[in-house]
Amino acid sequence: MTNQYNPFKENRTEQMKDLWKYYVPFPGLDSTGKPLVVEGGRGSGKTMFFQCNSWRQKILEFQKNSKPITNLLNSEDFVGIYYRVDTTFVSSMREREEDNWEAIFETYLGICILKEILDLIYTLNKSMNLSESALSEFALSFSKKLNTNSTTDSIGKFQKDCDIFLDIIEDKINGSETLANLRCINANRFITDVCVATRNLLGNDDLLFKIFIDEYETLQEYQQKIVNTLIKHSSLPVIFNIGLRPKGMKTSETISETETIEAPHDYELLLLGFEQEQYPEIIKSICKKRIALGKEQGKIPESASEDIKFYLGDYSIDIELDRIKQSGKKPPHIEKLHKLIITRGQEEGYTTQEVEEFCKKLCDEAPILNSRMHYALLCKKTHYTPTLKELYNSYTSNDAKYNDWIHNRKNGVIYLLCKETKREKMYFGFDVFSALSSNIVRYFLELCEQAFKIAFLNDYDWNTQISPEMQTEAAKYVSEYKIVDIAGYEPYGKQLRIFVQYLGQIFYKLHTTEDNTLGEPEPNHFNTKDLSLPDLSKKIISSAIMWNVLQEGETTKKKQSKLSPETVDYYLNKIYVPYFGISYRNQRKIFISVEILQDLLAGDEESAKSGFKKFFKAESISDTDSAQITLFNMGREDNDD
Secondary structure, eight states: OGGGOOTTSOOSGGGOSSGGGTOOOOTTOOOOSSOEEEEOOTTSSHHHHHHHTSHHHHHHHHHHTTOOTTHHHHTOSOEEEEEEOOHHHHHTTTSOTTSOHHHHHHHHHHHHHHHHHHHHHHHHHHHHOOOHHHHHHHHHHHHHHHOTTOOOOSHHHHHHHHHHHHHHHHHHHTTOSSOTTOOOOOHHHHHHHHHHHHHHHTTOTTOOEEEEEEOGGGSOHHHHHHHHHHHHTOBTTEEEEEEEOTTOOSOOBOSSTTOBOOTTTTOEEEEOSTTOTTHHHHHHHHHHHHHHHHHHTTSSOTTSOOOHHHHHOOOOHHHHHHHHHHTOOOOTHHHHHHHHHHHHHHHTTOOHHHHHHHHIIIIISSOHHHHHHHHHHHSSOOTTOOOHHHHHHHHHHTOHHHHHHHHHHHHHHHHHHHHHTTOOOOOOSHHHHHHHTTTOHHHHHHHHHHHHHHHHHTTOOSSSOOOHHHHHHHHHHHHHHHHHHGGGSTTSHHHHHHHHHHHHHHHHHHHHOTTOOOSSOOEEEEEOOGGGSOHHHHHHHHHHHHTTSEEEEEOOSOOSOTTOSOOEEEEEOGGGHHHHTOOOSOOEEEEOOHHHHHHHTSSSHHHHHHHHHHHHHHTTOOOTTGGGOOTTSTTOOTTTO
């Protein structure tokens, strides 16, 4: 049936055929002759960007659109050469210190780029009928650079020779005494010479080559120095570009002891993800392209909307309040608010009649959202706690002060109501899915994939919005398996899994403590004294950022002096928040001391639980429920009451 096709199922670049059909350029990725350092977490789009700007995808696009592949030379600004780091291979180049692994790696990298260029020449030659003598001269010249005794004089034979050269390097890694007949090369000189000779061979003296090196973060430090040198000394016609995860640059040094690379002098830094302001429009375009492709293939009804917002809608607090009211459970705060108003009325000297009027207006007749906020405002005396009369007057007159209260606290109240009525927090709407994905395209596609999958199981037909309940189920499903994935994030997966569990529990308890005054609602990020962290903690946090478990942001609303060592805010990736039932909005930041943070990062549950208790002791908040918290209770307490 056509209505069962899920256009969001393929969300990994490695799984997709014809990548160019799915590609939507990120704003700001148009580059000049300056090298690019594209930084983004898994699924942020950097691999898609590199591959869709490489010659293989460009030629595939020309072929599918019945255009000559020679358009690559005539209508494109550059030829992209894509190389994805073979982690297993390059990480093995370090076993014996007496070997010159720097030279071996440069040779290996040069051969990998050469192989791509030889494939390019071979492909273009089918349409261009290049001079056989020129091809022979090209092959012989560069084969001799790698093996001075070579007699290879054809592109086809040279392609096979390159595989043999890689086998020789592999033998060296595995313990061979020599590199046989393979000659080590300088990567910059060799790759530049190959590119210059290639543009001469193809008859285009203005051809620009952009080398895209993906998964740079998996290179060893000495290998990164070599690639950094290539970036530092990039010059026309060859520009080197890298893609890496956050914190993936182990060193900014080059092979020269006196040189480093830094933006914007040596490269253009492009950050994909966290602070991409145009992200909502980008994902709309990506979804539109996928739905349109499904319609083109006859797998989606022609009448279907191509706007993802049509299917997801936007979050509405009224919808969630309706679901809470439909549960039929009387919120426990109603009775407590009655008692509190009576107590406060007596303390403040009001008559019985006045107290009854307060109960009637502020509790009995007030909508559930308002009455719960009234309880939050009154239940704990703080500097901003209103008197009963002030609250009554503001509420009944709906003045600016009351509107300010409701504006700042209404979303926080939802978390209290959900816990107290034993309902799970809902997560639905385009705006919410966009926030949950933390500006990572793949996460958004995974959320959409699961929402449509659940909808199809309920006979969905593309004509209506997917229900909030189905979207919520999808969000919780994706969130849960993302939490499970953390344990496999090397090398600190275990530590990160336990850390996230207890950090999420801290946020959840702050969201839902009964006497929460909602003065600083919806905490989901933190800071600490970064400069005081021990090295191991710094490494674990860096790993968390590289794996997108945490995301970094500049410190906001800093209350301490400008000399404070708290320089970074750490945001829990929003994809995890449905698992814990907490907020996806960046409303409140908490401070976690170095001592407590070390407990949370220790990698064992007892230490993390100790850190949890210390935090609430420091915050003077009761932790009576903390003994029940384990890695196996799904991160929520809703059903434990």
